[in-house]
Amino acid sequence: MDGQDGVERAGVGQGGAEGVRRSEAQRVAEVRLTPVLISDPPLLNVQGVHQPYTPRLVVEVVTADGATGVGETYGDTKYLELARPYADALVGHDIADLNGLFTLVNRIGVEDSRVDESVAVGGLRGVQTADKLRLSVLSAFEVACLDALGKVQGVPVHTLLGGKVRDSVEYSAYLFYRWAEHPGGAGEKDGWGAALDPAGIVEQARRFVREHGFRSFKLKGGVLPPEREVAAIRALAEAFPGHPLRLDPNGGWTPATSLDVAAELADVLEYLEDPAPGTPAMAEVSRGTAVPLATNMCVTTFPEIREAFLTDAVQVVLCDHHYWGGLRNTRELAAICRVFGVGLSMHSNTHLGISLAAMTHVAATVPNLDYACDSHYPWQTEDVITTRHTFHGGHLPVSDAPGLGVHLDREALARLHRRWLDDDGTLRDRDDAAAMRRAPGHADWTTPVLPRW
Template identity: 50%
Template sequence: MRITDVVVTPIAFADPPLLNSTGVHEPLALRTVVQLVVDGGVVGLGEGSGERDVLDHLEAVRTAIVGRSVFETGLIESIVFSKLGPDVSAMRKRRVFSILEVACLDAQGKLLGVPVVDLLGGAVRSWIPYSAYLFYKWAGHPDAEPDEWGAALDPAGLVAQARRMVELFGFGSLKLKGGVFPPDEEIAAIRALADAFPGLPLRIDPNGAWSVETSHRVASELSGVLEYLEDPVLGMDAMAEVAARASMPLATNMCVVSVETFAEAVTKYPVGVVLSDHHYWGGLRHTRELGALCDTFGLAMSMHSNSHLGISLAAMTHVAAATPNLAYACDTHYPWNRHDDVVQPGVLRFVDGAVPVPTGPGLGVELDPDALDRLHRQYVDSGRRSRQDTVYMRRVQPDYDPTLPRF
């Protein structure tokens, strides 16, 4: 049960031109896949950020992890924090450990013949609802053909995008990434979605692109329409000011991002919904602990997402299944990136907008080595080493200013 090797593979996969408050997604998204090899041949899988610093940090700790028991995740976490030293932030250390912890839990489950959810306390639900993640987007990347989704730059385009999402995956709630166009245009988009999909819960996330004054106005105009309003402003104090007057809960993955920030959230009450993310909170067990904290202090939970593939989707699904108070449908980018997955098909699927919790040992998914090799070659050939939404946007709009708040 000793770890004999940690294989770190950076990959790049196709990503549509999805617009957001800092620019637009580049043609390739970056991720890291970890294969944690245990004596006897068992391999645990982990997935996380593909940024250069994460790869460097994984390389810095891998030799210290080799030889440890795959069940010693507490010790491995201590090694990560110690080896990376004081110059690396706790958040970045958590991002590194989260990849390793998921790989350890996957290997543990395979060794014991149980799914990861059982290692987290057992499932309280067997299907995890996810929300359609809608984006304003171009028809295709510059100098490329339109993609399968086409353009969505106005309410009609977003409604068409949502219809296809619902038809393909059965989603029962809709979230719009906002902060792209003036608020009145995004209010009109939400109202168009409400008209087209009566009864479906709606959310909007402008990623801090609005001022407090603008947020008050949008919250008022969309009262009774939004399920929750996510990160309309930047910072705990501004969020609390908006929350005090909004009729709907505020949600965040930007101001409550660690245990260190949780205490302030309890005293200032800036949000009613915390969006967990095991990639940032330090793995699945710490995410489960976040659930207990939220339950104690009367906060609800949902789940944040960034561009990801099947290993992460499986991990998200397992921890969501083990977290009783995760009461809102989770976010996922998976429909945008599903064609370039690194896991073998057949296990992960959407049924009426929900993913059944995999029942196989570990995460329940298996690596596709050919896909991993192809996406790694794509990473190497691309020369990309970091995500740069603003830089990419400036290729199209040279004077683009990402300064927030914008509206």
């Protein structure tokens, strides 16, 4: 499936022609998989620090009549190894048969890839399994099919999802403890300085306000002792009185520590995100505080909803179409949250403009989007679309152009793919702990066992 340019392709004659045959013109004729490495700043989290470059996978679905749709997801090896057989299986599929995408992905097993079905490892997104990996791969293909279908029908993706209920989507400033540069000066320079204390976090927030107009702020915690992160939130509350504030230590605290922090910040926190690891610990925290608890670690699949909602472990779910298997599943999650009176926000990963467009389209269709969405996008200095998204007053306008409303920058895509091809394999799988070990004084760093404090 390798082309001469290194881009992986599946086409007619390679993958069969199964699928619903309602229209020859909108059957998938070719699928292109382009793994890339994009620059990433030295942002700190509970596991370590971001690597100088992070992998993403760009998916292109081309129909028989030449319509091309694009999608994006994680680009680590375990995702790519699932995407390859899925791309083969998709050839001949009708892009309008979105339910059929799940039938196809369920056929992909260990015999088709090197993913170990028994793997269940922890991470910033909670427990990870082969089924969750399949959904993250499927999400990119579903978005690509919706993008292509929108172009064929001349309507935006939000119309295909039922229609928008808002013309713009609000996003929150995503604040990080960070170093000024990667160890040894690796990677690209982004012009930001270090932020390792309350003053640095406040200055970071001020710049986000100046450049993007954000009105709410989320701090990635779990990096420093809890009392220091409490001080940073207090500094933000003083600098931006009345603005919504959030703190996310990624399960880095015990329930006791979580309750102490919740008590200290009860007057300023909009919500506290994943303070303790796992649903039972979150339920324990929830019983002891009135501060809303949010999650993108406890509830990342439909089977995880029941325990979390019935034990009142979380009051806000951060949806993520990469986790849930696409935009339509995200809307189903939103409906369940609405039934149970659970708030809805949106999680972010280190993504490109394709994913941000998809996030904005689905967010525009959800009536109960209760909080501003997360986005790493202002941290990203590279993209694969021709025109970068621009925030106005912390909002992104919802595109009414056919499909997602974005276009691939072929030159940029080729350049970032070349970086992936030239890598010796060190950066093709995200590993924040390995990146941390490259920093002076951290040679013995290992991924912390949670809770950390």
